Amino acid sequence: MISAQDFCDLLTDRGFTFASGVPCSHFGGPIALLSDQPGRYVPAPNEGSALAVAAGAALGGHRAYVMLQNSGLGNLVNPLTSLVMTYQLPVLTFTSLRGWPDPTTDEPQHEVMGPATPGLLDSLGAPRHLLSAHDGVAEFATVLERAERDLAAQRAPFVLVERGAIGKATAASAPHEVGLPASEAIRIVTDSAPDAAVVATTGFTGRDTHAVADAPGTFYMQGSMGHAASIGLGVALTRPERTVVVLDGDGALLMHLGALSMIGGAAPANLVHVVLDNRVHESTGGQATTSATTSFPDLALAAGYASGAVCADEEAVRAAMGRAQAAPGPHLVSVRTLPRTGTIPPRATNALSTPEIRDRFQRDLRR
Structure with a gap:
């Protein structure tokens, strides 16, 4: 496992200054940290919008990445194939591996997409790398190096993130609400x-x-x-x-x-x-x-x-x-x-x- 701070810091050190995504508990730590820094993270309504926002940031000259749950990959396919891949935009996508490798260890809605995730990305020609739960900072740095080679070759890489690979962080307290x-x-x-x-x-x-x-x-x-x-x-x-x-x-x-x-x-x-x-x-x-x-x-x-x-x-x-x-x-x-x-x-x-x-x-x- 790497800490949420290390996850964010390694990406920042490599020039990735803009992020978007749809919440997943696997990425709760990084999202909490980035949300406390104005302009660093855009909470998107769905996965396709998150990728499109990141694509716009890439057009604007920033290095951008996206965090999402693999259950939402279906929402991502259209802007991935017709925008990011077509225009060869350098966007890095982190996808949590819900329901993989054994769907019985997760909720029923992940039974289909969990095992299908690697094959789906392969069918689209999207390079994929794995961040395992037992990986540390050195292994994550190696994964990023490989993903950066894909970006340099104008491909759209994915990093598949196992449960427990990234640590948690405390989000800022929400203001008191009535209700x-x-x-x-x-x-x-x-x-x-x-x-x-x-x-x-x-x-x-x-x-x-x-x-x-x-x-x-x-x-x-x-x-x-x-x-x-x-x-x-x-x-x-x-x-x-x-x-x-x-x-x-x-x-x-x-x-x-x-x-x-x-x-x-x-x-x-x-x-x-x-x-x-x-x-x-x-x-x-x-x-x-x-x-x-x-x-x-x-x-x-x-x-x-x-x-x-x-x-x-x-x-x-x-x-x-x-x-x-x-x-x-x-x-x-x-x-x-x-x-x-x-x-x-x-x-x-x-x-x-x-x-x-x-x-x-x-x-x-x-x-």
């Missing part, structure tokens, strides 16, 4: 719409939902971050007689904001889009999102939603949910929530397989 505990907000929302079909986004939201409001009519997402609203739209359009509640997160929604316009254009009368906004990517270590400068209700209204509201207490959430179910939608309810404390509940797939989640959800929709 509800996330589990309490979920309980209030589901109590306010007891007959709704529910789509719960990946990460801690799904875990809390399973702990406090499990029901056959709940679809728990494993992975596919950013697509809860789109899944909910598909359910709402095919089951117009049923209220559909999407339990989304601020970081997840920011990944694919275009879904708001798609939903506004389709105008499903039965969709209630609830965003639990705690301003951090909590399941990857608490890295800040950019929701503090974003108004989700205003975005939703501009995209064609019927209404948008911000809530910070139980009374406001219940009132907003009542209004949303009393008038044709789609509606967006943004709930201010607090960072979680204490023990995090287990994921739904500890009790149910993904096919079981699918089957009971479909049975409930047919009732």
Whole structure:
């Protein structure tokens, strides 16, 4: 293992002064350190945007690198192949190896992409290097030397990072916020719409939902971050007689904001889009999102939603949910929530397989 400080320092010493990425717990240390240095790190909404930002920095004359989770490589492929490779831009990408080499040691959503990661990069002609958990500073320096030779040859190198290869660092404390505990907000929302079909986004939201409001009519997402609203739209359009509640997160929604316009254009009368906004990517270590400068209700209204509201207490959430179910939608309810404390509940797939989640959800929709 190398320390987060050594990771950042070795890259800085080699002239890499600009970074972007999407949070992964493997890179929590470097992201925490870089985020305390203005201008050094851009938190991107998704992996493709992170690579494009780094490509822009490269065009601007800076040496840039990207940090991301291999589960998001699919979001990266288009700008990788049609931008970075096509224009031969010198961008270095660090990718965590979730679900590799043994997918059974990680969460279910990594079962496919974990083993496929090396072969996928090979199929694209992207050179890859490995930073192992037992590697030290000298080995990392050697990896960087090899990657720099790839960059000099106008190729797009990847460094695949094993779990535990990079140490942690303490992020700056977030300012005190008002709001509800996330589990309490979920309980209030589901109590306010007891007959709704529910789509719960990946990460801690799904875990809390399973702990406090499990029901056959709940679809728990494993992975596919950013697509809860789109899944909910598909359910709402095919089951117009049923209220559909999407339990989304601020970081997840920011990944694919275009879904708001798609939903506004389709105008499903039965969709209630609830965003639990705690301003951090909590399941990857608490890295800040950019929701503090974003108004989700205003975005939703501009995209064609019927209404948008911000809530910070139980009374406001219940009132907003009542209004949303009393008038044709789609509606967006943004709930201010607090960072979680204490023990995090287990994921739904500890009790149910993904096919079981699918089957009971479909049975409930047919009732």
